[in-house]
Amino acid sequence: MLDTVTLALLAALATVLGAALVGVMAIIYPTVPGLRHWAAAELLLALGFGVYVIRGSDLAVAISVVAGNGLVYTALYHFAEGNRALAGERAPRPMGPFVAALATHLAALTFLTVVVENFPLRSALNSLGFAGLSVLIAWDLWPMLRRPGRQFGARIVTTAFAVHGAFHLVRAVLSFSQPASEQFLDGTPLTQATYLAEFTLALIVLGGLIALVGEHLRRRIEELAELDSLTGILNRRAFFLLAQVQLNLALRHGEPVSLLMVDIDRFKAVNDTHGHLVGDAVLRGVAATLGDDLRAHDLIGRFGGEEFILLLYGLDAVDATVVAERLRTRVPSHTARSRDQEVGVTVSIGVTGGYPDPSWTVDSLIAKADDALYRAKDMGRNRVEANRMPYRLAKADQVYAD
Known part of the structure; x- marks a missing residue:
């Protein structure tokens, strides 16, 4: 298996590719809701995975934990908002509760990194956060699965995030079998499996997002064919x-x-x-x-x-x-x-x-x-x-x- 740093960099490269592709789609199709949120999410994920690998000193580890996880959590929030927009939710979810929860979570991670070094507990806490946001993303996409017609893209993204959430729930339990101090650069099997999962998720979600955009555009074309161009009601x-x-x-x-x-x-x-x-x-x-x-x-x-x-x-x-x-x-x-x-x-x-x-x-x-x-x-x-x-x-x- 590839080493942990390489896997983290591969995940970062996959999300950079995703940010570029989704950003181009947002420029070409500015009326498709959610694309800007997705482009921001992909870019934030790339930055987060990149920050993860700048470790080597206690200060670098603390910065990596706080900044890297903060970027990844914010990326998942943007994924959720993009999905809500595409599902037809006009009003954005209030950001205040997310910011408060994120600040509390990052404070706990900092404490478990700098004050009391407890890598297993920190890893478990992080996995629970990732699992919760992944389930939220899958939940936001659920209404789209009940719409008539093909929902291939929605099924891909929903399944990917549901599996991602389940993986992190398992990781939260297995984290307590890890060494008390972090071994990121050497890489435990669980850490390597985590970054392999993130790399795989990035590629699958990118494919699902492209399919979602295609399905949205197809439905829009069908709607335009059914509507009177002047009044917006059925022709x-x-x-x-x-x-x-x-x-x-x-x-x-x-x-x-x-x-x-x-x-x-x-x-x-x-x-x-x-x-x-x-x-x-x-x-x-x-x-x-x-x-x-x-x-x-x-x-x-x-x-x-x-x-x-x-x-x-x-x-x-x-x-x-x-x-x-x-x-x-x-x-x-x-x-x-x-x-x-x-x-x-x-x-x-x-x-x-x-x-x-x-x-x-x-x-x-x-x-x-x-x-x-x-x-x-x-x-x-x-x-x-x-x-x-x-x-x-x-x-x-x-x-x-x-």
């Missing part, structure tokens, strides 16, 4: 595909489902009077207002032009009409501005829905809701009209409808 094609899935689920589980067609009243006049940029702002504002109160399993899409379409799972036409009326009253309060002038609009909404039978399709729902929408337009606009879909009773062959 027509994506809405139809997802709405059919929801309709099938409602039929299978005996749940009601409703569809709303929403049209901005006199939208052409807005464009003609205030210009298309203001018209675009109105479209974005209406889309945001309509989507604000929706539940996670409801759908909203842009049907075309100034028309929007919503699918409400679990609501029949009566309940959906209540929702539609609430949306109708909210839209005028969200306006756009044109030359310091407020531009407000109203909407007309057509509603249909009920308990589906196998004859229902997304197209048939749209046809019924569209009919109700045109009735709302004919009756003066800025109103809600509803049609119930035909449905068939389970023990009868008679079709009922409004």
Whole structure:
């Protein structure tokens, strides 16, 4: 086996390579969350492993223990923050508790190095700290493993840090079999195994991070293909595909489902009077207002032009009409501005829905809701009209409808 110093330097070189690659990715893909944290983590790991090997005097050992471990712990903290960012956590974890815990930990390591030389206890304490942070990193990545689709990169990084945490728990126990004074430069088998594990972890995590970035970019491309570029809601094609899935689920589980067609009243006049940029702002504002109160399993899409379409799972036409009326009253309060002038609009909404039978399709729902929408337009606009879909009773062959 290679000597301890060589293994520590190899771990440092691996993390330098990681810092360079992740740093380049952060420059090329600045919108990918977490990359800057990962680049900082890789660089801090490289510095920490490099500091580990500057031993030879009591002062050098003390500096190495405090500075080296401080850098490595801070690197693991940045790994955790990068993973949280990629998992969708917008707010960073408060750094105060970490700084306080790190200061206390480093003070204990210094005491066990300078005041009372106790290498086994210091090694065990360090391993417990590494194990705790490794488990925290794996825990932060856990939500990503439950997302649909391939999660190859997340599995690699999660598994690597989970195994790393388990290794350090074992090392904490085995540390008490080590000599009372440190033998770093000569290297005990446990110390050599530790640096070999760190070198292996650095390479595996780097591969996992690259895979994570690739998966994130692929998902982003898929999302852009499904979203309307102006409003950020589903485009027509994506809405139809997802709405059919929801309709099938409602039929299978005996749940009601409703569809709303929403049209901005006199939208052409807005464009003609205030210009298309203001018209675009109105479209974005209406889309945001309509989507604000929706539940996670409801759908909203842009049907075309100034028309929007919503699918409400679990609501029949009566309940959906209540929702539609609430949306109708909210839209005028969200306006756009044109030359310091407020531009407000109203909407007309057509509603249909009920308990589906196998004859229902997304197209048939749209046809019924569209009919109700045109009735709302004919009756003066800025109103809600509803049609119930035909449905068939389970023990009868008679079709009922409004």
